[in-house]
Amino acid sequence: MRKRHVWMTAGMLLAALSSHTLAAEWNMPIGVTDVSREIYSLHMTIFWICVVIGVVVFGAMFYSLFRYRRSKGAEAAHFHEHTMVEVIWTAVPLLILVGMAIPATATLKKMYDASEADLDVMITGQQWRWHYSYLGEDVEFTSNLGTPREQITGDGERSEHYLLEVDEPLVLPVGKKVRLLLTSDDVIHSWWVPDLAVKQDAVPSFVNENWVRINEPGIYRGQCAELCGKDHAFMPVVVEAVEPEAFEAWLAERKAAAEAEASGVDREWALDELMERGEQVYGSICASCHQPDGSGLPPSFPALAGNQALMDDSALHIDTVVNGVAGTAMPAFSTTLNPVELAAVITYERNAWGNDTGEAIQPADIAEMMAE
């Protein structure tokens, strides 16, 4: 116990020393959780160990290269083994490694202890967005890239948090232990926020656990770390850490909004209303594959504009969007979108880009279909 403490202190000391010499944008962030600080100190400890070994090894090497040049008349010696020296330079690194493994093991054990959490959040990776669900609170939403397309193509001034901004951030309370449960609907993603020192793969059919207790309020940004297809670069993570009271208030507000949305299912929607809502949904969810103008990216992502098969058969269209198509990149949106959004986006697709079917798909019909 005591030994570990000594190592930790040494690590912290080195870390403190180096935080002055290395600017933040050149190094791993210290972060805002206890775990992230420990990881940072491990990182700096092993870094300085490497630096010291490097100075010794490269020093000896360059001394030899310089001192024993033949152009300076160096004659080769004839020794070619020395068991004692070899044993020493094998044993010393071994001891250093054991010394390094001890604090690393301690930190790892902390990271793996996700028990007694105050709040559970389910994080689901989807191509190419994150879905957050506050378990037991009836609050869930999808978090999409907030950077407009023009900025990516270079047609607009890039914002400060280019590619690291979302439409709806994950809001978490500070000082509470939050358990993160990660899974995926399609391919493997990896949820990463450097300041929280959480990087965990979201694997389909698995639920991975991690946890975080944020010490300071603030906005912390990260992004998907595991190659997940074409828009891998465009699925950022933004965490907004707020005081617990503010968090409760936010949660209550979200619940009320969800109820209001649910009540919209039963009423009759006008075509214009659906189109307006559908355009928003299409822009944030569908456009990355099927393109803003509905032309798609065949053969992986079929065109929607002028797609006769879908336009002739509204039931097929609804089924495709709601349940997805097995064996292709088209996911089921029944978990991502609510009936109003589904109805709106299907209506939009059936009337935009010259499709002009004039049909308005009603949220109530979708809800009824999903209930079956």
Place this chain on the structure above:
Amino acid sequence: MASLPPKHRLQQGSADAVGGSDTHHDRPRGIMRWVLTTNHKEIGTLYLLFSLLMFMIGGVFALVVRAELFQPGLQLVQPEFFNQMTTMHGLIMVFGAVMPAFVGLANWMVPLQIGAPDMALPRLNNFSFWLLPVAFTLLLSTLIMPGGAPNFGWTFYAPLSTTYAPPSTTYFILSLHIAGISSILGAINIIATILNLRAPGMRLMDMTLFVWTWLITAFLLIAVMPVLAGVVTMMLMDINFGTSFFNAAGGGDPVLFQHLFWFFGHPEVYIMILPAFGIVSVIIPTFARKRLFGYASMVYATASIAILSFMVWAHHMFVVGLPLVAELFFMYSTMLIAVPTGVKVFNWIATLFRGSITFEPAMLFAIAFVVLFTIGGFSGLMLAISPADFQYHDTYFVVAHFHYVLVPGAIFSIMAAVYYWLPKWTGHYPHLRLSQWHFWLSIIGVNLTFFPMHFSGLAGMPRRIPDYSLQFADFNMISSVGAFMFGLSQLLFVVIVFMCVRGGKKAPAKAWDGAEDLEWTVPSPAPLHTFEHPPQYRPVEH
């Protein structure tokens, strides 16, 4: 093509010097000479030229990636194509450039270093080479298929590479199968040659480190290539025959893919670095004019690394959700690998210590190898610390790490080997001044490209992204400039090799005054047939 490889004058000096004679009178001429050849030197040349071609193609793909990353935003290519480029770059460089280059060097030099007349299985040798052009033509052809080339990274994690993959993936699987067969056959041939065809009097412990490392590498290849074949076959079944090995919806396990892949993949990393250790262990003593320090330890450390390489695979999967015990196991075992690797570096330095050192181009590359490979080893040690890996994993820090061990590691060792043995292959020394230029441009380019990646990775830039947020812009710009510098200076390398084949300062049989191995007893250029009567090997006495 026919003008590039050395034209062996069949009669030249071979018979009297090494007791051989030319017995093949009606050899095919022109292109058929190369298609039908069973000569280890010609096949070695074919392997080396093939890998040079692949190195250039893979390099162009890398430059497409670096050009897109020169600035934030999408300028040149779309993300779909960007992913194809990163994937093809990795596959071509690993399977098409580095591995065949080492096999080519083995073909040329293993028989010469052990005093054998040829490889043990010459026809198999021809076959295993000609599988490669087939495999890589197939792989490259996926670029023009509908849906594009493989786009899931060279690690092709399922289900991105199965359920969500482009249709061309089946071709990719087939091409990996063919390349894998080629590797296995090549490895069998090398083992058979080393174990059976050593000159009378040469025991295993008398072999050069290059032969030793290749012997161990060949066993690694035979052990793990079937695992790769198995895993791609499972993918093939998932894609085309409705199985669910990796498909979660069918009860499969995507993480199983990663275990299988890295059980192949980690030894694969050592397949690409052990022969490099061997090359450097041959070159440094030559130019330090002093015997290799701790020969026995070098052999044992190589064996040790090879054994440990089967116990560390899941350190590539620290954030996939392994149980705590597994996480600890793989952290400890990975840290252990640092020990024998360190032993090697210390031995090279002890060889330099009190030597009589000169700095020929081969030596420059070998020294750069030791320094820059060690830097790659340091970042490897950092990555082994599992808690810290939660921050490093899948960032540019990892990209920096493995490029340090593969570019100034494996590829510099290949360059060093080429400069070292070109006099033996062509009879001419490579142009000294140009070679030095090539070295300095390469070493500056490499560091400019990959050193800033450590910083961008630590600051939070994930790998395999075509666009990035603004705080990474400076690092990426430097990397891109360095990459173009490195890439263009390799054209100089091609020029140097070409010039060396055509002419240059004549090299004697013993081209380097500190070189003691058997290959320096045959004339330069080495005649087509050497050691037809085995030389009597007399071990160096201590």
Place this chain on the structure above:
Amino acid sequence: MWKTVKSVLAAFFGVQREAQRREDFTSGKPISFILVGILMGIILVLILIVVAMTAAG
């Protein structure tokens, strides 16, 4: 037998004396080294597993 174990241990550690290596390669049978090597590889894995399980508690 003990000598073989010692030599294999040296190989795992990565350090060996020239004279001992010479001795091994002259007198020892390869198969005994391979068998002992595999056995000790398994023992190393078991030790690591035990250490990891103890550390994990």
